[in-house]
Amino acid sequence: MPIDIEFIINLKTRERSAGVMDLRNMISQTPTGKQLSEYQLNLLSKNNIETLFDFHETTEKKLHELLAIPKESVLEIKKELADLWLRQSQAEGPPAVEYGTGMEELDKLLDSVDQPFKSGRIWELCGHPGTGKTLFMYTLALNFVWKHSQQVLFIDTKSDFSCKRIQDLLLARNWDAATCERVMRAIHVVQAPTDTVLIDVLKTLDEQLTAQVDGALKTKLVVIDSLVPCYVHYRGDEMFKVRQALLTELACRIRRLAARGLASVIGNVSFPSEDKDDCMDDGEDDGNSDEKTARHKDGPMFGAYWASVCTLRMSLELPTGSDGEETSDRLGEATSSSCDDGLRLVNVLSNTYGPAGDSCLLRITEAGVV
Amino acid sequence: MASPSTSKTMNLFNNSCWDIAQRSTNKILTGHKGLDTHLGGGISLGQITELIGTSGTGKTQLCLQLCLNVQIPKSVGGLEGSALFIDTRQDFHPERLLGLAKDLEKRYKRRAPGFEASRMLKRVHHVRCPNAAQLMASVLSCHRHLRDHPDIKLIVIDSLAFSLRMLEDGAQRFELLLELHDSMRRLQRQHNVAWVVTNVLTHRCSRRGQKFHVVSALGILHSHLINERIWFSQSWQCYLGKSWRICRLINA
Numbered sequence: 001m002p003i004d005i006e007f008i009i010n011l012k013t014r015e016r017s018a019g020v021m022d023l024r025n026m027i028s029q030t031p032t033g034k035q036l037s038e039y040q041l042n043l044l045s046k047n048n049i050e051t052l053f054d055f056h057e058t059t060e061k062k063l064h065e066l067l068a069i070p071k072e073s074v075l076e077i078k079k080e081l082a083d084l085w086l087r088q089s090q091a092e093g094p095p096a097v098e099y100g101t102g103m104e105e106l107d108k109l110l111d112s113v114d115q116p117f118k119s120g121r122i123w124e125l126c127g128h129p130g131t132g133k134t135l136f137m138y139t140l141a142l143n144f145v146w147k148h149s150q151q152v153l154f155i156d157t158k159s160d161f162s163c164k165r166i167q168d169l170l171l172a173r174n175w176d177a178a179t180c181e182r183v184m185r186a187i188h189v190v191q192a193p194t195d196t197v198l199i200d201v202l203k204t205l206d207e208q209l210t211a212q213v214d215g216a217l218k219t220k221l222v223v224i225d226s227l228v229p230c231y232v233h234y235r236g237d238e239m240f241k242v243r244q245a246l247l248t249e250l251a252c253r254i255r256r257l258a259a260r261g262l263a264s265v266i267g268n269v270s271f272p273s274e275d276k277d278d279c280m281d282d283g284e285d286d287g288n289s290d291e292k293t294a295r296h297k298d299g300p301m302f303g304a305y306w307a308s309v310c311t312l313r314m315s316l317e318l319p320t321g322s323d324g325e326e327t328s329d330r331l332g333e334a335t336s337s338s339c340d341d342g343l344r345l346v347n348v349l350s351n352t353y354g355p356a357g358d359s360c361l362l363r364i365t366e367a368g369v370v
Numbered sequence: 371m372a373s374p375s376t377s378k379t380m381n382l383f384n385n386s387c388w389d390i391a392q393r394s395t396n397k398i399l400t401g402h403k404g405l406d407t408h409l410g411g412g413i414s415l416g417q418i419t420e421l422i423g424t425s426g427t428g429k430t431q432l433c434l435q436l437c438l439n440v441q442i443p444k445s446v447g448g449l450e451g452s453a454l455f456i457d458t459r460q461d462f463h464p465e466r467l468l469g470l471a472k473d474l475e476k477r478y479k480r481r482a483p484g485f486e487a488s489r490m491l492k493r494v495h496h497v498r499c500p501n502a503a504q505l506m507a508s509v510l511s512c513h514r515h516l517r518d519h520p521d522i523k524l525i526v527i528d529s530l531a532f533s534l535r536m537l538e539d540g541a542q543r544f545e546l547l548l549e550l551h552d553s554m555r556r557l558q559r560q561h562n563v564a565w566v567v568t569n570v571l572t573h574r575c576s577r578r579g580q581k582f583h584v585v586s587a588l589g590i591l592h593s594h595l596i597n598e599r600i601w602f603s604q605s606w607q608c609y610l611g612k613s614w615r616i617c618r619l620i621n622a
Contacts, residue, residue, distance in 0.1 A: 130612025
């Protein structure tokens, strides 16, 4: 019997997002299901088969006995329902659009791990302070609005957004003034200094999408830089559950937006797991022990639950080859003028659509990350 | 803590990057040409800027300079604010400040005649905090200072690391640091002030080899929470960037 696993999974998620579906309505739209009588349909709801998913889960034998129709008809109805649902969901949901990051090496890597930059994807970017997470996000936003005439919502939690940096990037790209203006107009900035504001922003965006507000409909990418300042004061054992609850709400909001075709990129910070002499070791870096035992030494913040929210987690790292060699002391002596070769390693930490663990090299330039 | 829900009135799309660029920015000049160009006109209000370096590299000097530069009159493009100096090391020298103020007075003599050194000194408020508990108390009471003196545009903590690193207990230190960050962020939401904190360097043994390398004190989370970090080297050069390995040299 051809029960498509993907169908069930999709069904489950849809059910959750779109609420209970009208099973009756659906059945009456299928050619075989049309022949069922009102009495038979009532029987279904009396037996707690109220949603499409319930119907799909119920065994053929039971349905056969319940509705007193041949097993073949039951199968037929199920198949038709599945087809109908697929057709409807495709008509409803926005088609998946591939955007591309505009960073050649990264696009190649992401294609190879089956996670191109598409609508509805939730990405997380982690890394140590100063590795270029913000620059990566700026570059992504710029590339995005430049290539597609759509808008980006940049949620700034650190009150850190710097037009100067955007302008510098634009300057280095030598675009004409009109393009620069268009690009800058398409990047909308919202300050979200606390977690409540952050949730409010996402909620508002969702409401405005429903209300068909022009700006919201054009927005296709949400960038959050970064999650940490909003949640950092929920610390210690007592606040752990509060934080978890708030993160769950955030995850729901983001997933809701993802279901409507918005892509999101979220910034996070990672900690080295071994540095015990740090003032960091009070359990803040919780969870994710399996990741740490693997070759990644760094664990992003927010633990195992948050790790499951994003469809792709990337970490931005300094390549290990040059580690600790030239750092000796420029503080005492004025020596080399450039300490940073601008190379960054992008590591795929986890990936819900394909293999993880691949990496590629990017270079930080005046014009952004390439 | 919880802010009232603004979802009904919130307009997400009236603040594009372009709009921000058109608006005039409130920055405090650092007086260091390279730094000013890289920072887009100086230190931004509403951000936490950290100055880091070994002792004697000019961190306190820049702090004092900023305390004066924030007072530059509006007629010559300044902010005409005042400054609060939170001193944890008890090495605040009014004479040093006076010297700098006189220099600044000379520089602005023609353009802003009323901008005098003696008046500048009056507008630098000084709080002494010999230990971490007092530092915390001062930061918590900042909202009162800001209410009484709404023209305070700059709060300096010199040095943030000093008092925190006197605490033996790592967990307590971390707790206090995050508490400080929380208060600083809260104050920033209510008042448009710039925070300038100073930090010191420490050495850490790298995991693989036995090599020591230089890192900033106070940990990674702190590094993530500050907005800008300026490194000072002994050769009077400034670098900009969150971590020492990747910061950029700023030419004066």
